[in-house]
Amino acid sequence: MSGSVISGGGWLEGYTALITGGGSGIGRAVAERFLAEGASVTIVGRDKDRLDEVVDAAPDPSRIHAVAADVRDSAALHSAVAGTVDRFGKLDTLVANAGMWDYQRQLTRLSGQELDSAFDEIFSVNVKGYVLAAEAAWRELVKTRGSIIMTLSNASFYVNGGGPLYTASKHACLGLMRELAYELAPKVRVNGVACGGMNTDLRGPESLALSGRSIASSFAKKTPDAPPPPIPLHDSSTDPRDFTGSYVLLAAREQSGPITGQAISVDGGIGVRGFATAAGGDHL
16 A cells, blocks of 8 residues: 555544445445544445454454445434444544446447346435435534535546446436535535546446456456556556545545535546547447
8 A cells, every 4th residue: 555544643533434335445445544544433334244354454443333234225324323423422424435336338238127227226326325325414414514525436527437327327426416515515515536446346236247246356357468547647556545535635624624515536537538439339
């Protein structure tokens, strides 16, 4: 890891955060970074074994709390928020992060039935999961003048970071972030971190038989002589831990108090690259 975690005191001393999708990938990396910065953290996810792994690896187990829950379950999210307040006394930051990718399944590669079922599954996790988490947390965040941070994507702004379902879901999350930034101001700040590709265990929808596939397996197949990705910072890290600094910045009110409704792009420069190819349907 390239200098992402500090020792001793940090920017989040005394803070409490709740992170959905905190058992792996960027969610786990953010949880570990927040702990290193001094925060107490609740991690939420469906896989209890993975959550337990994060807790067992924590240097101070008294500052981490795990809740096995599905982000599509409003009652479970309310229980996670209540448990966080019971355990740590308050809630300062919600990191809405749990999500899935569609593995760039293009419209022309999907049947109508596949689109129907995959749309419902992807949007229920990627979008509804964020809405429900925000609804469960906003009351406690008002008390602390806290913040919400949403994990967005380069696909929140640009095409070909996924297929139509993932891209639409992440565009929806960008709009949701901006709307909630307006609705919850001035008490709660709402921002996002638009991440580029990274080496995580991000999975696909069950409805497309992709729940057993992991982006990490694709990274593992790359050979040392493989061509670099077509982005300006093509030699930048794909380690999720190196994406966590923006989350710390946005969580720390002392560092980002006037910032709301903004998305920090951590995408290796995709936004200045332009399109990799002129058209996506030349093969049709």
